[in-house]
Amino acid sequence: MHTSSIQQNILAELDHELATTRQVLERVPYDRADFQPHPKSMKLGQLATHIVNLLAFKTLFVTADGRDFLDPNAPRPGPSPTSSEELLARFDQYAATLRAALRASDDEKLTQNFQLTRGEQVLMERPKAAALRIMGLNHSIHHRGQLTVYLRLLDIPVPGIYGGSADEPGEF
Numbered sequence: 676m677h678t679s680s681i682q683q684n685i686l687a688e689l690d691h692e693l694a695t696t697r698q699v700l701e702r703v704p705y706d707r708a709d710f711q712p713h714p715k716s717m718k719l720g721q722l723a724t725h726i727v728n729l730l731a732f733k734t735l736f737v738t739a740d741g742r743d744f745l746d747p748n749a750p751r752p753g754p755s756p757t758s759s760e761e762l763l764a765r766f767d768q769y770a771a772t773l774r775a776a777l778r779a780s781d782d783e784k785l786t787q788n789f790q791l792t793r794g795e796q797v798l799m800e801r802p803k804a805a806a807l808r809i810m811g812l813n814h815s816i817h818h819r820g821q822l823t824v825y826l827r828l829l830d831i832p833v834p835g836i837y838g839g840s841a842d843e844p845g846e847f
Contacts, residue, residue, distance in 0.1 A: 681782045681804045689777065692812055693770050696726065696819050698834045700766055702826055705758050712828055719825050720755065723762055726818045728752045730769035733811035736803050737776040741790035744798075 700723060708720030717725065731752060735742050742749065756762040785804040792798060799810060823833045832842035 681785050682777065682780055685785070685804060685807060686774070686777055688808075688812065689774070692816065693774075695834070695836050696815065697763070697766060697770075699819055699822055699826070699836075700726065700762060701759070702831050702834070703759060703762065703822070704829065704831065705756075705762070707829060708757075710825065710829060712825060716821075719822075719829075722818060722822055722825065724752075724755045726815055726822065727756075727762060727766045727769060729811070729815050729818070730766070730773050733807055733815075734769070734773045734776050736789050736807040736811055737773070737780050737785070739789070740787070741792060744791075744793045 703719065703723045705720065708718060708723075710719040711717070716722075731750070732742075753765075756765055780803075785807075786802050788800055789803045789806040790797060790800045791806070791810070799806065801809070819836075823836070826833050833840045835843045
C-alpha cells in the first residue's frame with residue numbers, strides 16, 4: 676500500500692521485511708552457530724544475532740536524535756542468544772518495540788535529523804526516515820541475504836523472499 680504518509684509507507688515496508696526476516700531466522704540451526712563460511716565472515720550465530728539486534732538500533736532512529744558509538748552509557752543488547760527460541764523471542768520483542776515506536780511517531784518527527792557519531796566524528800546525518808530506510812532496513816536486508824547464503828551452504832531450505840526460491844515456489 677502506498678500513501679502520502681512517510682510513516683505509513685515505512686510501516687508497510689517494515690511489516691513485510693520483518694515477516695520475511697523472521698522466516699529466515701526460524702531456519703537458523705543453533706547446533707551450527709559456529710559455522711563460518713570464510714575466516715573474514717561472521718559466525719552463523721553472530722550474524723543471526725546481529726540481524727536481530729539491528730532492530731533495537733532502528734528504534735533509535737525513530738526515538739532519538741542521535742547515537743554516539745563511543746558513549747559508554749548507550750544501551751547495549753544483552754547476551755547473545757544460545758538457542759533458536761531465545762533468538763526468535765528477542766526478535767519478536769525488538770520488532771514489537773520498533774513497530775510501536777514507529778506508530779507513535781509521525782511524518783513531521785520522521786523528517787527531523789538523526790546523527791550517528793563516533794565521538795566528534797559525524798558518521799551519518801540524515802532525516803530519521805532516511806536513516807531508518809538506509810541504515811536500518813537496507814542494512815538488515817543485506818545481512819539477511821548473507822544469512823540465506825549460510826543456510827544454502829548448510830543445505831537448509833531457503834525461504835522465498837521476494838518471490839520463490841530454489842526450495843519454495845512463489846509468485847512475483
